[in-house]
Amino acid sequence: MRRSHMMRFAVSIALGLGAIFLLGCGQRATKEPPAARPAAKTSAPLPDWAPKNPSPEFLRAARVLKPIPEDLLRQAGNEAGPAWAVMLPLVHTRWTCGWEFFGSLSDTQVQQFLKAKEVRIRVKLLTPEQKQLMERYFEASRRESQHEPNGGDGILIGMYKQGAAEDLSNVAVGFIFHSEYHSVNIRWWTTRANGQIEVIENTIGMR
Numbered sequence: 001m002r003r004s005h006m007m008r009f010a011v012s013i014a015l016g017l018g019a020i021f022l023l024g025c026g027q028r029a030t031k032e033p034p035a036a037r038p039a040a041k042t043s044a045p046l047p048d049w050a051p052k053n054p055s056p057e058f059l060r061a062a063r064v065l066k067p068i069p070e071d072l073l074r075q076a077g078n079e080a081g082p083a084w085a086v087m088l089p090l091v092h093t094r095w096t097c098g099w100e101f102f103g104s105l106s107d108t109q110v111q112q113f114l115k116a117k118e119v120r121i122r123v124k125l126l127t128p129e130q131k132q133l134m135e136r137y138f139e140a141s142r143r144e145s146q147h148e149p150n151g152g153d154g155i156l157i158g159m160y161k162q163g164a165a166e167d168l169s170n171v172a173v174g175f176i177f178h179s180e181y182h183s184v185n186i187r188w189w190t191t192r193a194n195g196q197i198e199v200i201e202n203t204i205g206m207r
Contacts, residue, residue: 057103098204120174
């Protein structure tokens, strides 16, 4: 990977900028029924920004996810300038929410992610706990975006601008692995009335 590409990647992942894409009409969100999750035990090292008392979901995610390397964070800090000191704790909060959401996936969903490098669930099929965790991620994204150099609205407003229904009934959420950067992103797929699918996502960790 060329260094210039890595530098751009460092800035985008650390600042939490959402990537937006337009996909073909034929793609559909897969149904994934909720299932019980095993006890959250992990021997994996936790990131420095992990909560003092990590939730079971966070610990479970730590068995699969890795934190973004420090050298990328330093590069992002250099690019962001003075705003970085304010943004970094907000970035850590968003990552924590993303890891907890990932840790709420069922065994089947985690295995699907590991095998296919992607898992998606229609928002209306999320468990009440998962919906709450997703809403926490939305709030963390909104707070972080307010301090971005060019300003921003956060993930939820971004989806509404893409055509998401108010109740997100035409939206699927999940996680995707980008092998080029070894990054794990939380992603939302919004299906427009004409069948086109638009995507918005944030990086939350590595593999």
